[in-house]
Amino acid sequence: MSKVFDSIGVSDDLKRFVDHSFDVVDQIHDILDQQSRTQRDLAKMLGKKESEISKWMQGTHNFTIKSIAKIESVLGQSIITTRQKAVKSFTHTKLVPVNVYAKQNMPIIQGKLRTESNWKKNDGDNLFNKGLKSA
Amino acid sequence: MKRYRINLYKSFKKVNFYTIHEEGKKFSETDEFFLRFKGDQNHVDDIKIIKYWIEKIGNEQGAQERYFRPEKNARAIPIIKSKLRLYCFRVNEQIVILGNGGKKSSQKVKDSPDALPHFTLVNDLAYIFNMKKQKGEIVVKNNEIKGDFSFYIKEPKQL
Numbered sequence: 001m002s003k004v005f006d007s008i009g010v011s012d013d014l015k016r017f018v019d020h021s022f023d024v025v026d027q028i029h030d031i032l033d034q035q036s037r038t039q040r041d042l043a044k045m046l047g048k049k050e051s052e053i054s055k056w057m058q059g060t061h062n063f064t065i066k067s068i069a070k071i072e073s074v075l076g077q078s079i080i081t082t083r084q085k086a087v088k089s090f091t092h093t094k095l096v097p098v099n100v101y102a103k104q105n106m107p108i109i110q111g112k113l114r115t116e117s118n119w120k121k122n123d124g125d126n127l128f129n130k131g132l133k134s135a
Numbered sequence: 136m137k138r139y140r141i142n143l144y145k146s147f148k149k150v151n152f153y154t155i156h157e158e159g160k161k162f163s164e165t166d167e168f169f170l171r172f173k174g175d176q177n178h179v180d181d182i183k184i185i186k187y188w189i190e191k192i193g194n195e196q197g198a199q200e201r202y203f204r205p206e207k208n209a210r211a212i213p214i215i216k217s218k219l220r221l222y223c224f225r226v227n228e229q230i231v232i233l234g235n236g237g238k239k240s241s242q243k244v245k246d247s248p249d250a251l252p253h254f255t256l257v258n259d260l261a262y263i264f265n266m267k268k269q270k271g272e273i274v275v276k277n278n279e280i281k282g283d284f285s286f287y288i289k290e291p292k293q294l
Contacts, residue, residue, distance in 0.1 A: 002144050002154070004166040008173055010183045018187050022196060029201070039201075057204050058213035059191070060184055 022059045027079045028071060030059065045074040063095070139260075141284040146234055147193025147284040151278045153232040155260060164235035164256070165189050168221055181217045188212060189233075197228045207255040212237070220250050220256070224264060229278035232260065 032042060037058060043050040053063065072079050081089075137157055144154035144165055147177035154163040162170065169186075172178045191210070192198055203210035203225055212221045221236035234257035244254045263286045267273040273282040 002163070002166055002169075004169050005145055005163065005186065008169060008182060008186045010187045014180060014183050015187055022185070022191060026196075031192075055204070055213065055215060058204060058215070059188060059196070060213050060217045073139070081270060128166055 016122070018060060019061070021061055021063065024063050024068065024079055025057045025059060025061070028075070031075050031077050042071070042074070046070060139288065139289050141221075141232060141280065145189065145193065147190065147230065149195070149247055149278075150195045151192040151230055152189060152193065153230065155232065155234055155256070164253075165221075165233040168237075168253075171221065177216070178219050180238045181219045183212060185212050185219075185221055186190065192231075194282060198225055198231050200225065201229060206254060207258050208261040209234070209254065220254070222250075222253050224257055224261045226264070226275055226280070230275065232257075232264070234260065244274045256288065260286065 032038065039052045039053045043053040047052070052078070056063070076107055139154050139155045139157050142156050142163060143151060144163065145152045153261065154165040156163040160167075169182060173182045192202060202213070203223070204213045204220075205252070206222060208224075209222050210225050212223060214220075218240060219236065219237045220239050222234040224232040224233060224234070235253040237247070237251075237253050239247045239250045241247045244250055260274065264273065267283060267286070271282075273280060273284075275276075276279075
């Protein structure tokens, strides 16, 4: 095991830079996968060479906001989101009624929980925990 | 003729990084690379990014093909907008053998005297490693290499 390697200190900002670059390329890769597309397709859509896109996708590329916006635009999906936007999106998530079955055709949770107010009114947490315990 | 040995360099959750060590030398090829450039003011950040990239690949990402820069049969750890190259041989998603590196000063590596010997060495290693694997002298299992870890390089090849 190398002591020379261990002796190299990396500043927080450089770690964040590499983390962000990997986050962006992994997100792009995921979207391409979802859309059954390849890096070659992305290169065509952006009017770039495939070799250039390949260099972008290696985890140390310094993406500009403009280039991220272009990629988002051709893929039709967001690549990055801020904490504020994420909070807004997820606090408006609707509760979905779920039945948990221990055995086929034997519902543990009998109550119907359709909305957040119903959840509170029907002591949903308790009911959920009870169901979880039984399961 | 130079004799080398493959040694484990750093072990992470997802990837084992090996290095090549020339017989009789104090440091491995990869340590020589880091020692040479870590004090170079033009490449201080590059070295730190390479180090963190290795840790990140090792602990989180895995050595997926798409993260590496193709360099004939070898690969390089990518530092965008820098001429510095650390050459390596990606065996699979869990094993990477790191070599040495240098500054690529031209479009083609054959015109870059600082990077060429390291590029050549790792490409030779890739060829020898695959030959040994075919002959059964080296066995790759998950994140481990087993078998004969030594190899010889007769003289620099013209690639």
